Amino acid sequence: MPTMMAQEIAQQPEALARTFDRLLPRRDELRALAAGRRHVLFIARGTSDNAAVYGRYLVEIHAGLGASLAAPSLATHYTVERDLTDTLVVAVSQSGATTEIVDAQRWAADHGARTVAITNEPASPLADTAHLALVTAAGREVAVPATKSHTTQLAAIAVIADALGPDRDRLEPQLRAVPDAVHAILADRKGVDEAVSELARADAILVSGRGLAFATALEVSLKLEETCLEPVRGLSYADLRHGPIAVVDHDVTTVLIAAREGPMLPGMRELADDLRDLGARTVAIGGDAGFRSIAGIAVDGPDLPERVAPIGLVVPGQLVVEAFARSRGLDPDAPRSLSKVTETDRDSADSAG
């Protein structure tokens, strides 16, 4: 009997296709809501925050708007007085019930923002209080580690970027190719078992990616940590170069994640080279043939262009995490100390529903 996490990983091609069918027709509404807005501010925590990192890059690259991640405490604890009349706020929460995110979205609207909620729960406080709610079609998610709820968040974010981007350069054709590309990853599982064996030998694990794939590195890192109970670090390429590379040696395994193409690939190849020179062991996820050949172990990524690749690039990471947890005798469906809805502040847990 596969774990619930494994079953939910396998449901992603359908969940993604349903989500695109549901949300792509809402681009006109999104354009109307965002008219005249020059900035996009994402509000999220945890897995949803990793989805927002993808959104932050994609909105700047594809739509040319300023994009950034909110620090929710600026709204909830410092109650900053800030003019958001030039800003579209995108609040992301699987449950739509995390008090801090709901409060921060309300703060944003009170300060002039237009608000879009991305959630998997249509009858949630976040959906109810947004100007526009994009409800993902993941279906009910039972395992604690978010998988299909995360990739459908990525899909919803890409729909927003497509709506805000230029008419002459639509993401839609690339997005429609995502479900099949994810299906191919699930069918092959190429390199997954080898990656698990490699991680089992590591004393310490780093995960790195750059640009659009940085979001994937953060999410794979978080999943490894919360599901496999290993301290793992997700680092941008630059942050790795600017410090932690000092601790890299033969006891460290580095997981490097890249799309099959794009302006980040040459630098990621160099990083793989340099890590090999330092004696570190490397697992590649995605990339092109050159990138994969430098790494000791290579896990196939999705055959997708860079702008939409992160939606599928996290899937081989999910497969590795699920198998690694089982290999350690852990239950990937229910890691210790974590619950499905995490409240940042203990005193607000009662109101989370």
Added chain:
Amino acid sequence: MPTMMAQEIAQQPEALARTFDRLLPRRDELRALAAGRRHVLFIARGTSDNAAVYGRYLVEIHAGLGASLAAPSLATHYTVERDLTDTLVVAVSQSGATTEIVDAQRWAADHGARTVAITNEPASPLADTAHLALVTAAGREVAVPATKSHTTQLAAIAVIADALGPDRDRLEPQLRAVPDAVHAILADRKGVDEAVSELARADAILVSGRGLAFATALEVSLKLEETCLEPVRGLSYADLRHGPIAVVDHDVTTVLIAAREGPMLPGMRELADDLRDLGARTVAIGGDAGFRSIAGIAVDGPDLPERVAPIGLVVPGQLVVEAFARSRGLDPDAPRSLSKVTETDRDSADSAG
């Protein structure tokens, strides 16, 4: 003979006083340059990026402008076309010579931004090409780990926030108190040796802070890692709650950092409580008496209000890092694999000067 790092830590009260004397009179120029700008975008890497995190919170809280951190790769690799005519860009680099930061500042000006450089080198490409250069008065820094160059960056950032903030609420009196508060920390070293003994026993180290003190947590984490060659994680309070708390147990030592007051202190006390319940060992830096009493070990922080506290709060962290490195037989002045000027991209190293 004290290490160079120890000597440079000790020079901070004077370096900070000189920097305030030099930069506070430039607030009128800053106000003129920023007139009509509604957003502040920081461009930085590594230690300077941690300083920018303080700036991001302080500008929003004190000046009510939108503030965020740039992803330099959006400028240097994706060459995003973005309208920055509503934005003041603040580029931060000790050397003023990091190619990526200089290139990103030029990209910003080309797209309509007004630019301020914060650097310790008056004759640097970053200072030369900015609309306004704030040159910190750290003096020459020899040890590889940045100490006085970092705290004077924080001072320069606070001067910008003061310039952009309301006339009725000047930060200047609080800023003028910083050098003496730092001097008191250096004279007492209270709790430093006990913290070093505790860290020496840890299998893994987490560092956490929230709000304005999150910047301090990131910087102490980076310094511990690059100087003591320990894998260390700097996490926001929320990110710790949303995942990595799953890996906290009795082998993990958590360093919690807080100002003596402010809206974050109750939550940090709860976090210290919860970590104790999980069996984790805790080192407190700063906070009030209640916060310190929950932790197993307490290192005194500066006696400063929350908004300027981060300028001094990193200093007890520096003392712990320097002593911890020596206790491990390492040379804190020259950690392996790191140089004073780090280039993010290997192929640009030649042009860094």
